[in-house]
Amino acid sequence: MADNKIAEKSSSSLIKISLIVNEQPRELVVDATMRLVDILREELQLTGTKISCGIGRCGVCSVMMDGKLVNSCLVRAYQANGKEIITIEGLGENGLHPIQKVFLEEGAFQCGYCTPGMIMAVKAMFDQYTHPTEEQILEGLSGNLCRCTGYGGIIRAVQKLSQS
Amino acid sequence: MNMNFSYSSNLQSSFIRPDGVDKVTGNLKFLTDLSFPNMLYGKILRSAYPHAKIISISTKKAEELPGVKAVITSKDVPGLNRFGLIFPDQPVLCDERVRYVGDAVAAVAAETEEIAEKALQLIEVEYEPLPVIDDPEKALLPSAPRLHPDGNILHQASYQKGDVEEAFRTCDCIVEETYELPRQMHAYMETEGGVIVPEKDGRITVYVGTQHGYKDRFQLARILAIPESKIRVVSSPMGGSFGGKDELNIQPYGALLAIKTGCPVKIHQSRRESVRSGLKRHPMKITMKTGANRSGKIVAHQVRIIADTGAYATLGPAVLDFAVEHATGPYIIPNVYVEGLSVYTNNGVAGEFRGFGGNQVTFALEGQMDRLAVELGMCPMELRKRNLRKADDLGPVGQEIAPTDGAAQVLKAISQSPLLSEREQSTNPWTKTGVGVAIAMHGGGLGFGRLDPAGGRLSLNKDGKIEIAFGFEEFGQGLLSVIERLVIKEIGCSANDVKITIGDTDHVPRSGSSTASRGTSMVWHALQRMKIPFTQRLLEKASQYTGVPVDRLYLGPIGIWCRHKSDSELLITYKQMADETKDDPIQIETEFHFPTTPHSIPGGHYLYSFAACAAKVEVDVLTGIVRVKHLEQAVAAGPVIYPTGYLGQIEGGSVMALGYTLLEEAVMEKGKYVTENFDSYLIPTINDIPLSMDITAIEELWEGDSYGPRGVGEIGTVAVAPAIAKAVYDAIGLWVTKLPLSREEIVKAVNRRELRKWLTTK
Numbered sequence: 001m002a003d004n005k006i007a008e009k010s011s012s013s014l015i016k017i018s019l020i021v022n023e024q025p026r027e028l029v030v031d032a033t034m035r036l037v038d039i040l041r042e043e044l045q046l047t048g049t050k051i052s053c054g055i056g057r058c059g060v061c062s063v064m065m066d067g068k069l070v071n072s073c074l075v076r077a078y079q080a081n082g083k084e085i086i087t088i089e090g091l092g093e094n095g096l097h098p099i100q101k102v103f104l105e106e107g108a109f110q111c112g113y114c115t116p117g118m119i120m121a122v123k124a125m126f127d128q129y130t131h132p133t134e135e136q137i138l139e140g141l142s143g144n145l146c147r148c149t150g151y152g153g154i155i156r157a158v159q160k161l162s163q164s
Numbered sequence: 165m166n167m168n169f170s171y172s173s174n175l176q177s178s179f180i181r182p183d184g185v186d187k188v189t190g191n192l193k194f195l196t197d198l199s200f201p202n203m204l205y206g207k208i209l210r211s212a213y214p215h216a217k218i219i220s221i222s223t224k225k226a227e228e229l230p231g232v233k234a235v236i237t238s239k240d241v242p243g244l245n246r247f248g249l250i251f252p253d254q255p256v257l258c259d260e261r262v263r264y265v266g267d268a269v270a271a272v273a274a275e276t277e278e279i280a281e282k283a284l285q286l287i288e289v290e291y292e293p294l295p296v297i298d299d300p301e302k303a304l305l306p307s308a309p310r311l312h313p314d315g316n317i318l319h320q321a322s323y324q325k326g327d328v329e330e331a332f333r334t335c336d337c338i339v340e341e342t343y344e345l346p347r348q349m350h351a352y353m354e355t356e357g358g359v360i361v362p363e364k365d366g367r368i369t370v371y372v373g374t375q376h377g378y379k380d381r382f383q384l385a386r387i388l389a390i391p392e393s394k395i396r397v398v399s400s401p402m403g404g405s406f407g408g409k410d411e412l413n414i415q416p417y418g419a420l421l422a423i424k425t426g427c428p429v430k431i432h433q434s435r436r437e438s439v440r441s442g443l444k445r446h447p448m449k450i451t452m453k454t455g456a457n458r459s460g461k462i463v464a465h466q467v468r469i470i471a472d473t474g475a476y477a478t479l480g481p482a483v484l485d486f487a488v489e490h491a492t493g494p495y496i497i498p499n500v501y502v503e504g505l506s507v508y509t510n511n512g513v514a515g516e517f518r519g520f521g522g523n524q525v526t527f528a529l530e531g532q533m534d535r536l537a538v539e540l541g542m543c544p545m546e547l548r549k550r551n552l553r554k555a556d557d558l559g560p561v562g563q564e565i566a567p568t569d570g571a572a573q574v575l576k577a578i579s580q581s582p583l584l585s586e587r588e589q590s591t592n593p594w595t596k597t598g599v600g601v602a603i604a605m606h607g608g609g610l611g612f613g614r615l616d617p618a619g620g621r622l623s624l625n626k627d628g629k630i631e632i633a634f635g636f637e638e639f640g641q642g643l644l645s646v647i648e649r650l651v652i653k654e655i656g657c658s659a660n661d662v663k664i665t666i667g668d669t670d671h672v673p674r675s676g677s678s679t680a681s682r683g684t685s686m687v688w689h690a691l692q693r694m695k696i697p698f699t700q701r702l703l704e705k706a707s708q709y710t711g712v713p714v715d716r717l718y719l720g721p722i723g724i725w726c727r728h729k730s731d732s733e734l735l736i737t738y739k740q741m742a743d744e745t746k747d748d749p750i751q752i753e754t755e756f757h758f759p760t761t762p763h764s765i766p767g768g769h770y771l772y773s774f775a776a777c778a779a780k781v782e783v784d785v786l787t788g789i790v791r792v793k794h795l796e797q798a799v800a801a802g803p804v805i806y807p808t809g810y811l812g813q814i815e816g817g818s819v820m821a822l823g824y825t826l827l828e829e830a831v832m833e834k835g836k837y838v839t840e841n842f843d844s845y846l847i848p849t850i851n852d853i854p855l856s857m858d859i860t861a862i863e864e865l866w867e868g869d870s871y872g873p874r875g876v877g878e879i880g881t882v883a884v885a886p887a888i889a890k891a892v893y894d895a896i897g898l899w900v901t902k903l904p905l906s907r908e909e910i911v912k913a914v915n916r917r918e919l920r921k922w923l924t925t926k
Contacts, residue, residue: 050354052354052355055435058842060353096189100189105178109187110404110816111352111403111404112403115188138851141850142851147353147406149812150853156169
C-alpha cells in the first residue's frame with residue numbers, strides 16, 4: 001500500500017480549502033491531495049498529531065473530523081474541505097481534559113508518541129458511550145497501536161474514567 | 165468486566181512523570197516535530213538489490229530537478245565512509261557494493277519532501293546483481309561468496325565446562341531440539357528522524373534520537389572529519405527505541421546534506437523506509453541437547469547457536485556473546501558446551517534489541533526444561549528448582565557475580581500463582597486451555613571487557629534548582645521519573661526543586677549508553693556517590709551564611725531547614741543559596757564504571773535480574789488461533805524506584821514478547837522484506853493482549869548487596885515466549901519449536917492426530 005505524502009500526478013493542483021480546526025476557522029491553499037496530517041503538522045504547526053505508518057494502520061494520526069475519529073493520514077485536503085477538525089491541541093484548552101488526567105495517573109503512556117491519537121480514540125469512544133463495555137473498549141481502541149505500555153495502563157485509565 | 169490489570173502493592177503510585185503533561189497534551193516536541201527557517205528535506209536512496217556491485221551512479225538528472233539543493237554519494241563523505249558501534253563496517257554511502265536492501269547509495273536535500281522523493285527516482289544507479297545469501301547456513305558453505313574481507317563469520321563465541329560427551333553417556337534422559345526464532349522489528353511508533361542544523365559558529369546541531377548521544381557524536385565526527393567539539397547531539401525525547409535507535413540511522417545523511425547546503429535538513433523516514441533500513445532482532449537457530457539423570461539433575465547441556473546478523477556488524481558480536489552466556493540461564497549444570505556463530509548474510513541488519521540475545525536462547529533453554537520434565541515425568545517447577553542456582557553460585561559462564569537468590573525468589577512467587585492450581589476446562593470442545601511457566605535471568609550492563617563508563621553531575625544552578633545531569637536519553641522508559649524520584653529521595657528536596665538535564669551533549673556529562681538495563685542502576689549509583697559531598701557543601705555554605713551549626717541543618721523542600729527541639733523551620737531557600745554561592749557554585753561530578761565481574765570473561769555480567777512468567781492460553785483447534793487469556797510475571801530486580809514505570813516496563817515488555825511469540829516476523833524472501841508496514845508486520849493491538857495480567861515486583865536483594873536497583877527495561881520480555889509455548893503444549897500436546905507460533909502448524913498437527921487424546925475422548 002502506498003504511503004507517499006502526495007498521490008502520483010503529473011502536475012500540481014492547488015485548491016483553496018476552508019476548515020475549522022479546534023474551533024478556529026482556517027483557509028488554506030494547498031495541494032488537493034495533501035494529507036490532512038501534513039496540513040495539521042506542516043501548514044498549521046499542530047505537531048501534536050503524529051505520523052507513523054501512513055496507511056491507516058497505527059492510529060497515531062487520529063483526529064476527530066465532524067465528530068468522527070479518522071486517520072488523518074488517509075484524509076486528503078479536498079476531503080477535509082468544509083469539515084470541522086479537533087486535534088489533541090483542541091482538548092483541555094482550559095486545563096487538562098479528564099482523559100488526559102487519567103492517562104497521567106494510570107501510566108497510560110510511556111514514549112508518548114501514540115498518546116495524542118490514543119486520547120482522541122478514547123474521546124471518540126466516550127463521546128459514544130458513557131460507560132463503555134469491554135467489547136466497546138476493545139473495538140474503540142483497536143485501531144490505535146501502542147508499542148510501549150502493552151495497553152494495561154490505557155485500559156486502567158479507561159476503566160477509571162468509566163467508573164467516575 | 166473481565167479485564168483486570170493488577171499488580172503488587174509496591175507498584176502502586178500517584179507520581180506524575182515530569183514529561184507527562186506535555187505528552188498527554190501533545191505539546192511535547194519530538195525531534196521529528198521540529199522545524200527551522202530555510203529547512204530542507206532529506207531523502208535517502210536505498211539499494212535496489214540485496215547484493216550487487218555498483219557499476220555507476222549518475223546524479224545529474226536529480227541535481228537538475230528544480231528545488232533540489234544537494235545530492236550526495238560516497239564521494240561526498242569527507243571522513244571515514246563507515247559506521248558501526250563495535251567496529252565500523254557499514255558504509256555510510258556505498259561506493260562499490262551493496263550488501264542489503266537498506267544500504268544507502270545516495271541522498272538528496274530539496275525544498276520539499278516530494279521533490280526530494282522525485283529526485284531519488286532520477287538518480288541512475290547501474291548495478292550488477294550478485295548471488296544473494298539469504299540464510300546463515302548458506303553463508304557458511306565454502307562456495308558462498310564472501311560478504312566481507314574476513315569472510316562470512318562476524319563472530320564466534322563459546323563456553324565450555326566439564327565434558328559433555330562423557331556426561332551424556334551417564335544420562336537417563338536426553339532431549340534434543342532445534343529452535344527457530346524470528347526477525348522481530350522494534351516497531352517504535354516514531355520512525356527514525358530529526359533535523360540537523362548548521363550553526364553560525366561553524367558547528368552543527370544534530371536533533372536526532374539515539375540511545376547514546378556521545379557515541380553518535382564520536383561516530384559522526386569520524387564520518388564528517390570534524391572534531392567532536394564541533395558537533396552537538398540533542399537526542400531526547402524519542403518516540404520509542406527498544407534498542408533500535410542505538411546505532412546511527414539517518415544522522416550521517418542529514419549532517420552531510422546540512423553541511424553541504426548550509427541549511428537545516430530534516431529527515432523523517434516513512435515506515436517503509438524504516439522497515440527497510442532499520443535494525444531487527446537476530447533470527448537465531450538454536451540446537452540444544454540436554455541430559456539429566458532420573459532424579460532430575462541436569463548433568464549435560466550442549467548448545468549450538470547460529471545467528472543471522474545480516475549485512476553488517478553493529479552490536480552483533482555482543483548479542484551473540486550474551487546469548488552464549490545465557491544459554492544455561494539460572495541453572496547449575498556441571499557439563500556444558502555452548503558454541504555460537506554470528507553470520508553475515510544479505511538479510512536486513514540485525515542488532516541491538518531489548519533482551520539482547522537472551523530472548524532467543526531462553527526460549528530454547530526453557531523449552532528444554534519443559535521437555536525434560538515431561539520425559540522424566542516430573543513437575544516442571546520441581547525440575548527447575550532442583551537445578552536452580554544458589555545465591556552464591558558462580559555466574560552462568562563461571563564468573564563471580566553479585567550474590568543473588570533472584571531465581572529462587574521468582575520461581576517461588578510464580579509457583580503461588582492461582583493459574584497453576586486451577587484446572588479450568590473449556591466448555592467449547594474446539595478450544596483447549598493450557599498453562600505454562602518459564603523463568604529467565606538477564607545480565608545488566610555491557611559486561612566484562614567492554615567500556616561501560618557512567619557518570620553524572622549534581623549542582624545548585626543559578627536559578628536555585630538542584631540540577632542533575634546525565635548523558636542518558638528518554639525514549640519513553642521513564643528515566644526522567646527515575647531521576648526525579650531518586651533525587652527527591654536521596655537529597656530530600658521536592659519535585660519542584662529539581663531540574664533534570666539529559667540528552668544534549670553540550671550540557672550533560674558522560675554517562676554511557678541508555679541501554680542494557682543500565683540507566684536506573686547508574687542513576688542510583690551516581691547519586692550514592694554525589695549526594696554526600698553535595699549535601700555537605702551545601703550545608704556548610706548554608707551554615708556559613710546563617711551561623712547555624714551544620715548538624716542542625718538538612719536539605720528539604722524549597723531550601724535548607726533547621727531542626728529545633730520539637731519542630732523545624734525553613735532557614736534559607738535554594739534560590740537564596742544560589743545567589744549566595746554564585747561566585748563559587750556548588751557542583752559535584754562523578755565518573756565510575758558499571759560494576760563488573762573480576763573474572764576476565766568477555767561480556768560476562770556481574771549484576772542480574774530475574775523473571776518468572778505464567779501464561780494461560782486458549783487454543784482454537786479449528787483455526788489454530790492461540791489467545792493468551794492470562795499472564796503473570798514476577799520480577800526480582802531490586803528496589804522499585806518509579807512504580808508506574810516499572811509496571812509499564814513489565815506489562816509493555818510482556819505484550820511485546822507476546823507479539824514475538826504469536827504474531828511478529830519481519831519476513832524476508834531472497835533478501836527483500838515481504839512485510840513492509842503495519843498491514844503485514846503485525847504488532848499486538850489491544851485485541852491481542854491478555855485481558856488479565858498480574859505483575860509482582862520482588863524488591864529484596866541478597867543480604868549485603870550494595871548495588872541498588874537494577875533496570876527492568878529488558879527482563880519483562882524474556883520469559884514470556886517459553887511460558888506461552890509450554891501453555892500450548894499443555895493445551896494440545898504440540899511442542900512448539902518455531903516462533904512466531906504458526907496457526908497452520910497447529911491445525912496440521914491437529915489433522916495428523918498427533919496430539920493428546922482429547923479429540924477421541926471428548
